[in-house]
Amino acid sequence: MGEAAKHHHHEHSGEKLVDAARNSLVESGEQWTGMREAVFAELARHERPASAYDIADNLGKARGKRVAANSIYRILDLFVANNLAMRVESANAYLANTHPGCAHDCIFMVCDECGEATHVDDDAVSQRIRGVAAESNFTARRPIIEIRGLCSACR
Template sequence: MAHAHHDHHEPQGDDLARAAQQTLERSGEQWTAMRASVFGALAGFDKPASAYDIADAVSKREGRRIAANSVYRILDLFVGANLARRVESANAYVANAHPDCRHDCIFLVCDVCGQTTHLDDDKLTQAVRRAAEGVGFVPERPVIEVRGTCAICAQPVN
């Protein structure tokens, strides 16, 4: 039975990069220097980043221009391998802090500051899957996005 809510130890920095590398290699892909650079840049953002944001960060770090098209290909690979999640409404990406765990995704997206919080609520996402299946739809990977205002932005200014 799925848990209503569960928490994960979320590796950061080098531990997160190692977890991502191990996950990608287990899927049969190579962890190249460019993939490591893209993942490092993505993980360095504190809110969802576009491929252009990531290409710019990698270009500065590498001292040479990196095309956004190259970054898009790597991000597609990362999403498929569960290393990154795509925030559809923002056309941006976030690093998956627990790449070994496969579950559906709920994002809370602040319309004021752009901060995005990732929630795990298997009870809710299973209900969405059951509703889709009830009308003959086969859900692959539901992503739920809730747009609104985060707690910080909602606080009144003194």
């Protein structure tokens, strides 16, 4: 991969990530509610992809009352649609987008041993995938590429 083909973003973390997500969602015309903030903050603290059930369980424990996974799924779907989160399809789990609002295709390397999912931005790969779709008279809305294998720690 040539260096020119890669995206470069300002990566946010901690409270700055939550602030960036809130700003991005509000700028898109959506509301930033207390529950949405709690879900995003919980998602952002995970280094590996988290399921809606993981998030619901953790929020339920923190709040002292059950949180329905269906509610979490709706919020996560909103986050994915607004580029605040990315869905790792093969794991039915989510990662916080560390550069909220930035639209790009998802390329994941997913470790079969430990579950780590590394997100990579590569415009050349994305453009080629979208080109293949266009050549087939198909409009690509949300290309996702997942490469399953072993991370460097598990090899």
